[in-house]
Amino acid sequence: MEFDAVLIAPRRAESIACGWWHERTINDELDACVAGCPDKLALSATRVDDGTTTRFTYREMATMADRIAVGLSRLGVARHDVVSLQLPNWWQFTLTYLACSRIGAVLNPLMHIFRERELSFMLNHSRSKVMIVPKLFRGFDFEQMMSGLGSSLPHLRHVAVVGGETDGRPSANSFEALLSGPPWELEADAREILTRDRPGPDDVTQLLYTSGTTGEPKGVMHTANTLLANIVPYAAVMHLNADDVVLMASPMAHQTGFMYGLMMPIVLRARAVLQDVWQPAKALDTVRNEGVTFTMASTVFLTDLAATVTETRTPVPTLRTFLCAGAPIPGPLVEHARKAIGVKIVSAWGMTEMGAVTLTQLDDDDERSFTTDGCPLPGVEVRVIDDADTPLPVGATGRLLVRSCSAFGGYLHRSKLNATDADGWFDTGDLAYLDARGYIRISGRSKDVIIRGGENIPVVEIEALLYRHPAIAAAAIVAYPDERLGERACAAVVPRPGEHIDLPAIVQFLKSHKVAAQYVPERLVVLDALPVTPSGKVQKFRLRDALREDIASN
Template identity: 60%
Template sequence: MEFDAVLIEPRIREMTEKGFWHGKTVNDYFDACLAACPDKPALTSIVVSTGERRDLTWAELDVLANRAAVGLSRLGVGRNDVVSCQLPNGWRFVATYLGCARLGAVFNPVMPIFRARELTFMLRHGEAKVFVIPKLFRGFDHEAMAEGMRSELPDLKHVLVEGGEGARDLDAALFDPALDAEPEMARITTENRPDANAVCQLIYTSGTTGEPKGVMHTANTMYANLVPYAERLKLGADDVVLMASPMAHQTGFMYGLLMPVQLQARAVLLDSWDKALAARVVAEDGCTFTMASTPFLLDLANAVEEGGTDSSSLRTFLCAGTAIPGPAVERARAVMGTKIVSAWGMTENGAVTLTNLDDPDERSIHSDGYPLAGMETQIRTADGRIAEPHEEGELFVRGCSNFGGYLKRPQWNNVDADGWFDTGDIARADERGYIRICGRSKDIIIRGAENIPVVEVESALFKHPAVASVAIVGYPDDRLGERACAFVVPKPGHSLTFEEMQAVLAANNFSKTYWPERLELREALPATASGKIQKFALRKMLRDEMGLA
C-alpha cells in the first residue's frame, strides 16, 4: 500500500527544528517502559458484561505484542500493510496494535458500531489485508457480517475472530504461547519498525462529501499532540487513566492507548460503558484521569452520587465533543470533586485547545480552551478578515499535530499554501485566545461525540418511494449534545411513519447511532431561489416548536 501523506514532508524540517516532532514512535516509548519498569502494572482490561478482568505488566504486554507481530507476519503482514481492527476496548486491541507497530504495518481502528455499509467502503478504500473482529459484541454477529462482505473486498486475505474457530481464531493466530518459540522473533519484531514520519494510523471520519475520509497520521503528528497535552494536564507515570471511550475513536486511541505508553502510566479499559461499574473502578483502581464526552460525565456523577463510591482519586475529567452545560460542571465538581477541563479537537489533529487546570470552572463552561504548544488557531470572517475578539468566523488551525492528509483524496485536504487547515467549524475567540465553537459550516451532526454522515442518511431516505424531499438537522440535547431530526416532504398521496423511516435505514445497514430520533412531515421545506434547502431555517423552526432557546 502506498500512502499519499503529502502534508508530512513539507513540515519535517520546521517541526523537528522547533522541537515539536520528537522522532519517537510507540516502539521507542514502549522500549523505555520495559527498561524502566517491566514489572509495573501497565494495563487493566475489563469486560463489562461478564466482569472478566485481566491485569498485565509492561513485560507481560510485551510478550503478547511480540506474539501478535509474529502471528501477523506469518499471515503475510509487513511494512505498510493495513490491519483493520473492530475489537472493543481490551488487551487484544492494544496488543494487536503494538504487534502492527513492530512490523511497520498501518493500524486501521474502526468503530464497533459500524456495519457492512460503512465497513465495506473503509476496508476496500484502505486495502485492508487483515480484519480483526469480535464474533459477538453487544448482541451483534460481526463474524457473519464480515463473511457477507468478503466478496467485495479483493485485498482482504484474513479475518481473525475473537471467539472464532479454526484458522479464524484470533487467539490461536496472534496470541498462542507457541509463537514464543519463533526463532526469528527478534528479527521479525525489529527489522521493519517504521520511523516517526511514516504513516502508522489510518482512521476514518465522516464528512460532507458523502463518503468517509481516511485520515493518515504518523507517530510525530500524534505524539506532537500527546506530549504538550500531558504537560498541560500535569499527567505522569503515577497516573491511572480510565478509558471507556472506544479505542477505535481518536479519543480512546490517543489518550487511552498511546498516552499511557508515553507516560509509563497504567491504563484501565472498559469494553463498553456502564456508569455504576465505572464509578466502582474509579474507587477501587484509583483512577486519576479520564477523557470522554458530556454524557459520560453526567452518568459518572450520577453513579457516584447514587452508589456513594469514593471518587476522590479522579483529579481530572477532560470533556470534549460538545459544549459542557454549566450545571453539569457544577454538579460534577460538587459530587466528585473532579476538575472538569474542556477541549476541542478533530480526528485530523487530536485535541487542539484545552483549558488549564487552574482556570476557573466558568472557563470550561464558556470556552473550549486555547491552543496547545505547536498549534495555532485563526478565525476568518466571511470577507476574509482575521476576526476581532468575540467576532465569529471560520476556524482554521495550523501546526505540529495536523494530519498527513486524506488517503487517495488529497484534493480534500483543505490546507492552504500557508499550512492552515479549514476545520469547517465556526468559532470566536476572546482577548486571551480562548476559543468557543459556535457551530459548523459543514453538514455534520455530532451526537454523543460521534459524527453523523448526514448526506448518506438523507440519500437513503430520499430513495424511499414515499419521499419527495428530505433534510436532516440537529437539535440540542442535554445528554448527547445533539440529536437528529429528519424533515420529510411526502409525495402526493403518500406518507411516512417513524417506524418506516427506521426500517429504511436498517435495510441500508446504517448504524443505529446514525438514525434520526425525530421525524417531522411538512408540505414544503424552506429553500433558496435556486432550490437549496435552508437548514438554518429548519433548525430555527424546530427549536421554536420544541420551545428551545
C-alpha cells in the same frame, strides 16, 4: 498500500527545529518502558459482560506485542499493509496496535457500530489485508457479518475473531489461534521479523476514518511524529506523569480513546484502565478499585458518573481530572459534577485530523469550562476569519482555521480534500469566536455533521439514502439539542404526492440498508416543502430554528 501523506514533508524541518516532533515511535516508548519499569502494571482491561479483567505488565505487554506481530507476519502482513480492527476496548485492541508497529503495518481502527455499508467502503478504500472482529458484542454477530461481505472485499485475506470458539476450543480463525496463542516470538525467524521493518517516525502508523460532508468517509493518516506532537504537550498541560492511572471508557476506535487511552499511558510509563461498555456504576467501581486519577470522555459520561456518585454517595477520592470533549458542557453540569465528584472539569475541542486542539487550563476558573472550549496547546495556532479570509476581531464569529504541529498527513487518496493551505492552515469547517484571552468558543459547524454523544453522523450519506425511499420527495437531516447526548438527528421530509411516511418506516428503511443504529434519525418532521434559497440550497438554519420552537412548545 501506497500512502500519500503529502502534508508531512513540507513541515518536517520546522517541526524538528522547534522541538514539536520527537522523532520517536511507539516502539521506542514501549522498549523504554521494558528497560525502565518492566514489571510495572501497564494495562488493565475489563469486560463488563462477564466481569473479567486482564492485566499486563510492560514486560508482558511487549512479549505479547511481539507474538501477535509475528502472527500477523505469518498471515502475510508486511510493512505498510493495513490491518483493520473493529473491537471494543479490549486488551486485544491495544496489543494489536503495538504488534502492527513492530512490523511497520498500519492500524485502521473501526467503530464497532459500523455495519456492512460503512465497512465495505472503508475496507476496500484502505485495501485492508486483515480484519479483526469480536465474535459477539452487545448481541451482534460480527463474524457472521464479515462472512456476508465475502467476495466484495478482494484485498482482505483473513478475518480473525476474538471469542471464536468451537466446542469450547479456539476455532481455526480465532484471534487466539492465529495471533495470541502460539509462542510465535520464540520461533527461529522471529527476531528478524520484529526488527527488519520497524517504521520510522514519519511513516503512517494509524488510518482513522472520519465522517464528513462529501458523502463518504475520509481516511485520516497519522504518523508517530504527528500523534506524539499532541500527546506530549497534552499530558504536560494536564500535569500527567508515570504515577497516573488513566481510565478510558471512550472507544479506542476514536482519536480520544486511541491517543489518550492507548498511546499516552505508554508514553508516560503510566497505567491504562480500559472499560468496554459504558456503565456508570461499573466505571465508579473501576475508579475506586484501580485508583484512577484521570479520564477523558464526552459530556454524557460526566453526566452519568456525577449522577451515580450522587445516588450512591460513593466518593472517588483518587480521581483528579475529568476532561470533556465532543460537545459543550452545560454550566449546571460543571457545578453539579464539581460538587458531586470533586474533580476538576476541563473542556476541550479537537479533531481526528490533529487530536486535541484547545484545552482549558487546570488553574482556570470553573466557568471557563462551560463558556469556552479552551486555548491552544503548545505548537498549535488558531485563527478566525470571515468569508474574504480576513482575520476577525475578538468576539466576532467566523470560520475557524488551525495550524498545528500534530496535524495529519492528509486524507488517503483524497489529497484534494486536505483543506490545508501552503502555510499549513487547516480549514476546520467550524464556526467560532475568540475571546480577549485567546480562548475559543465553537458556535456552529459549517460542515454538515451532527455530533450525537461524541459520534459524528454523516448527514450527507443518510440524506442520500432517504432520497431513495419511494415515498420521499425531499429530505434534510438537522440536529436538535439533547440534554444527555448533546445532539440527536431529526429528519425533515417532503412526501411524494399521495404517499405517507412516518418515523418507523424511515427507521426500517435505513436499517435495511445496513446503516449504523446511531446514524438513524430519532425524530421526524413532515413538511409540504423544504425551505430553500433562490439557488435551491436547503436553509437548514430555518429547519433547526423551527425544530427548537416545536420542542420548546411541547
